[in-house]
Amino acid sequence: MLLRLAERVGYVERSTRNYFNMNALITWxxxxxxxxxxxxxxxxxNIPGGSRWRYVWGSTLIFTFSVQMITGVFLAMAYAPSTTTAWESVYHIQHHMQFGWLVRGLHHFSAQAMTVLLALHLMQVIIDGAYRAPREVNFWLGLILMQIVLGLGLTGYLLPWDQKGFYATQVSTEIMGAAPVIGPQSQIVAQGGPQYGHHTLTRFFTMHVMVLPALMIAFLVLHIAVFRRHGITVPDPDRAPNATFWPDQVLKDAVACLAIxxxxxxxxxxxxxxxxxxxxPSEPFSAARPEWYFLFLFQFLRFEWVEHVTKGPAFGAIYAPGALMALVVAMPIIGRWRAGHVFNVCAIFALMLGIAGLTGLALYNDSRDPDFLASVNEAHRDGERIRELAERPAGIPIEGAISLMRSDPKTQGPRIFARNCAPCHRFDGHDGTGREIVKIVKKGDGTEERIVEKPTATDLGNFGSPEWIKAIITDFKGTFAALENVKDKDNPNAVAESSKHFLEGEMASWSTSHAQRWRVKENEPALSDLVAFLYSQGQRPGAAGMPDEASKRGRQIFETGKLPVGDFESNCLDCHSLQPIGEDKLLGEVGAGPSLTNYAGDRWLREFLQNPGHEKFYGSSNAMPAFGERLTEKELDLLVRWMVGNND
Amino acid sequence: MSLPHPELNHDGPPGEPRRGFLTQILAAGIGLLVGAVPAVSGLAFFLDPLLRTKKGSGGDGFLKMPVALDALEINGEPQLVKVIMDKVDAWNTYLQQPVGAVFLRRTDKDKIVAFNSRCPHLGCAVDYKSAEKHYYCPCHTSTFALDGTQQNKIPPRDLDSLDVEIRNGTEVWLKFQNFRATTPDKIPVAST
Incomplete structure (x- = not known):
């Protein structure tokens, strides 16, 4: 219809075959x-000497920037910059919105591709001497663009407001604060306050989506305009017939873009x-590292001599990179002389080699640092755990997802254990969070050695489980063997008295003297019944749905001490007391051995941790500190719920 | 971009035009492809609200209103009552939030009539004018009679009536729904 209309008003010439006449429209x-x-x-x-693969870098950068613009605009439509919504909106993008993972992934990895391409483009320009007169200004325009791209990377890294971006970006703003004269002020301005908060995000977001892209486009227009004015730098104009940008070079550019x-x-x-x-901010994150393309700077700042030059990070993070940048800026001038150009090429190779070397060193150091690896594991665990929490029916509360993490036993329990219990106990050999307890010993030749510290109390990895209960009954001494590492104050070769209470106490000798009975085949079911009874008393989530019959039979054994082959010499109730679930009467008497009412369950563990020296627990033979005063009510709650497996 | 450009092929060797054409097709094709991937992904992401599959809310959709049957006088004035329910907004679930308002009017001992207070014209909140005994929209002067029928030509339809039930003798239960404005028919709008 439009075509007819165009024909009627005479804008489109009526062709003999009466189809759309493109040329006429174009002429119009x-x-x-x-x-x-x-x-x-x-x-x-015109491209003298024909199209070449080595000319593709500039175009690939424009392509990746376009990808960033497109995906960035769409992401911005779903992102909400504030401390209680930034992470949450990114989570929603990543896991709930259609193709959110794809758009975010394209944006995330194209940003990294852009940094690589930038380095390649810069090297290409320097090797080909494309910075020489009359192209100096365009070289400098390119360097400005490079700063803008790095700025985009830096500001974008913070926006998801996850632990990784938060702690890495904090290093950047601290560096800013270490700058001479106006450092502290510029840090406060950049953060929108003395600490990170809502305004840090709104400022970084505005920089990332408005200020820097606008500058980028402005400088890109200048860069391309000046480039077109001088034309392409051709090292060898006679190698092939001349070609034009379209379609020869465009095809090569397009293929390169496709590869990227x-x-x-x-x-x-x-x-x-x-x-x-x-x-x-209250949870240290030892796995914090900048985005990989800033790792070289990170590594540089770890050398002690770097820190000593200016008594702070200013040399390593500002002066030294600034001086190198100044060298690159001066390259067009240095390159006027033949030797100067050779120097420039050597310098850029040395610089890239240095960056690669420092990056490699940083990765190598991290790969053999057990603390860092444990932190990375913990970060991954937390990342998976928050997903489980956020997917619960209640969703993410308006206070933000962080409140889910802070009130989650599975996340906080191990950390509370590591701080309070791990000095003596272990959890499956580690401190609860996956870290070994070590001490660093300086050896005579100056090297350091990591020595795994011996525990001085039981490993609680399977505390309260059927295996644990079984071990206590059948191998009490073995279960508490770590107590042997507590040495007497006056005699470092002798086991401390407090440990002997356990290792040579009544329960230890009962366990030893009854060991033979458990090896009798006929007694095997009896043992598992007894364990089932005690385990059921803890009312742990793991005990739900276990057969009642076994624990009923177990109770018989607990009360009477009768086994299929050879009865108990002394019964459990001779030393322990126990008030079975749902019953009013206490079996046995409180006193000699620890109370087994709700043994290893929520209530038992709570009361035990508050005061293990209470007469219903270890009484006078107790050597464990009371945690009633040391832990807040909330900490105790999280620790206990985690240890009994009640993580919901 | 894929315009044929006759001048280009004039000075090339005889084999050139065909090769040039192939190059053009490839260059344009690959160029379009690499541009389309981010653009189409982004567009699909942008259309998330349309493509999203809705979660079933469960239950019969009726809510217990915070007003007892006895608080409503038989054939008295309509009462404007806020509708409180859980509201899902992107990643957050807000518990017990006011999500709208309804006029409740008891017409008999065990009969209640309910209207959504949103005007079917363009979605403003309708008032009740007791002097004139009619509903009145302050935006574009739509008026409706006590039984909800439109009294002038401004709104496209009557006020939107809602299902009400009296349960356990005194509880007022309501199925709250919003409807699209501007249409002559009542077309429900998805709640989340």
Missing amino acids: LDDRTGLKKLMHEALYE LSTVLALTIWKGAELSAPAD
Whole structure:
């Protein structure tokens, strides 16, 4: 219809075969806009010596920037910059919105691709001497663009407001604060306050989506305009016939872009853009590292001599990189002389080699640092756990996802254990969070050695489980063997008295003297019944649904001490007391051995931790500190719930 | 971008035009492809509200209103009552939030009539004018009679009536729904 209309008013010439006449429309448009000339200039730029793969870098950068613009605009439509919504909205994008993972993945990995391409483009320009007169200004424009891209990477890293981005970006703003003269002020301005908060996000977001992209586009226009003015730098104009940008070079550029896009897509699909647990300023995050392309700076700042130059990070993070940047800026001037150009090429290779070396060193150091690896594991665990919590029917509370983490026994329990229990106990050999307890010993030759500290109390990895109860009954001494590591104050070779109470106490000798009975085959079911009874008393979530019959039979044995082969010499109730679930009467008497009412269950453990020296627990033979005063009520609650397996 | 450009092929060797054409097709094709991937992914993401599959809310959809049957006088004035329910907004679930308001009017001992207070014209909140005994929309002067029928030509339909039930003798239960404005028919709008 439009075509007919156009024909009628005479804008489109009626062709003999009466189909759309493209040329006429273009002529019409060209008369009014100068389109043809513009297209011609854009597409038919002369390339002396023909199209080449080495010219693709600039175009790939424009391509990746376009990908960032497109995906960025869409992501911004779903992102909410505030401390209680940033992580939450990114989570929603990643896990709930259609193709959110794909758009975020493209944005995340294209950003990294852009940094790599930037380095390649810079090297290409320097090797080809494309910075020489009259192209110096354009070289400097390119360097400004490079700063903008790095700025985009830095500001974007914080926006998900996860532990990783939060702690890594904090290092950057602290560095800013270490700058001379106006450092502290500029840090406060950048953060929107003395500490990170809502305004840190609104400021970083505005920088990331408005200020820096606007600057980027402005400088990109200048960069391309000046590039077109001087034309491409051709090292060898006679190697092939001349060609034009369209279609020869465009095809090579497009293929290069396709390769980059495929890589980015592959990373998105196989690896995915990570979202670690929500940022928590009160929770140290030892796995914090900057994005990999800033790792070289991170590593540089770890050398002691770097820190000593200016008594702070200013040298390593500002002066030294600034001086190197100044060298790159000066390259067009140095490159006026032949030797100067050679120097520049050597310098850029040395610089890239240095960056690669420092990055490699940082990765190598991290790969053999058990504390870092444990932190990374913990970060992954937290990242998975927050997903479980956020997917519960109640969803994410308005206070933010961090409140889910802070009130989660499975997350907080191990940390409370590590701080309070791990100095003596272990949890499956570690401190609860997956870290070994070690001490670093300096050896004579100056090297350090990590020595795993011996526990001085039982490993509680399976505390309260049927296996634990069975071990206490059948191998009490073995279960508490770690107590042997507590030495007498006056005699370092002798076991402390407090430990002997356990290791040579009544329960230990009962366990030893009855060991033979448990080896009799006929007694095996009796043992498992007894264990089932005691385990059921703890009312742990794990005991729900276990057969009642076994624990009923177990109770008989507990009360009477009768076994199929050889009865108990002394019964459990001779020393222990127990008030069975749902009954009013206490079996046995409180006193000699620990109370077994709700043994290893929520109530038992809570009361025990508050005061293990209470007469109903260890009484006078207790050597464990009381945690009633040391832990807050909430900490005690989280620790106990985690230890009894009640994580919901 | 894929415009044929005859001048280009003039000075090339005889084999050139065909090769040039192939190059053009490939360059344009791959160029479009690499541009389409982010654009189409982004667009699909943008259309999430349309593509999203809705979760069933469970239950019969009736809510217990915070008003007892006896508080409503038989053939008295309509009472404006807030509707309180859980509201899901993207990643948050807000428990017990006011999500709208309804006019409740008891017409008999065991009969209540309920209207959504949103005007079917353009969604403003309708008032009840006791002097004129009619509902009145302050935005574009739609008026409705006590039984909800439209009294002028401004709204496209009558006030939107809602299902009400009296349960356990005194409880007022309501099935709250919003409807699209501007249409002559009552078309429900998804709640989340």
